[in-house]
Amino acid sequence: MFPTTIKHRKKSHELLAYEALFRRILEQYRQHEAIVPEYKREKAGYDGERNVDYKLSTYPHKDFFIFQGIRLKNSPFFFQIDTLILTKSVIYILEIKNQKGTFNYDSEQRQLTQIVDGTEKSLKDPILQAEAQRGHLLGWLARHGIFNIPIETLVVVAYPSTIIENVREDPDVYKKIIHNESLHQHLDRLDSRHTRDKLTTTSLKKLCQALLDGDTPLRTDLLRQHNIGPQHLINGVPCQRCHQYPMKRLYKKWQCPNCSAVSTRAHERTILDHFLLHDITLTNRQCRELLQVDSPRTAYLLINSMNLSRSGNNSARIYHSPLINDFPQSSTIPVTFKNHFAKQSLD
Structure with a gap:
């Protein structure tokens, strides 16, 4: 009755590496202002994706096959999809946003701004991001002999507390940037538009296996990124x-x-x-x-x-x-984060 998860979400290498870093770095550097915010950003992204994973797991559609996070190569580049859903008639790409506060989306300027505690900053256009992933996936599918299946994209805001402001009141935006709570309804809407099978059961199974075989998680060098040497560990x-x-x-x-x-x-x-x-x-x-x-x-x-x-x-x-x-998914780390990060040097 419910979707089948083919690939369960695991922590990214970057998140696992940050947890390892907190276990290995000397205590006086664990609250460093260059490390803690990056860890919190990565952890928030993972938590937001898990929120959407749960909502999707309760969607009453047994013919949905879910990949919770996948990174593929469309030579010479790699592309990453937060959540990929396969069916016989359509493929869905979910671009998940975990930021809180207020989103102001301008469909004419193709610009998203976020306001949190009175501070405004510009973010990448999530609709364009999802469409870029769609283009990469089309190329990847073509390399595997699949040309005729439609791909729908949704930007899913993970937390209900995030306010979405559609600056131009563009009706198409309401169908593209959605709250996690309305995910089922939007999937129903899109599913009703795609009633003809494009893939057989056999070809769907082959595609699932090709996706699993092609998944290539990104590896991040945190020590080089933060200029951390043996003297800090x-x-x-x-x-x-x-x-x-x-x-x-x-x-x-x-x-x-x-x-x-x-x-x-x-x-x-x-x-x-x-x-x-x-x-x-x-x-x-x-x-x-x-x-x-x-x-x-x-x-x-x-x-x-x-x-x-x-x-x-x-x-x-x-x-x-x-x-x-x-890798083990447990996340025991020897640090409790402060509200204000200590300004320290790693020199």
């Missing part, structure tokens, strides 16, 4: 209870010298954070430096316990990062 394995570091490796387990917490798997988060922040590979030597252990044998046993893919043999062995979509 902690050494060793932090305690997941009190966040002090480093934990000590004693008798096949980790023990915190501050609160005496014990863990057998504390190294796993540290290694995964390395993959998010530094590199997609790890050697035994790098593992020893990362975990602050001396024994190559200990490092070997710890890495092997994570069942990571690997290549090479003996001293040349390299361990490889999981795929971005396979």
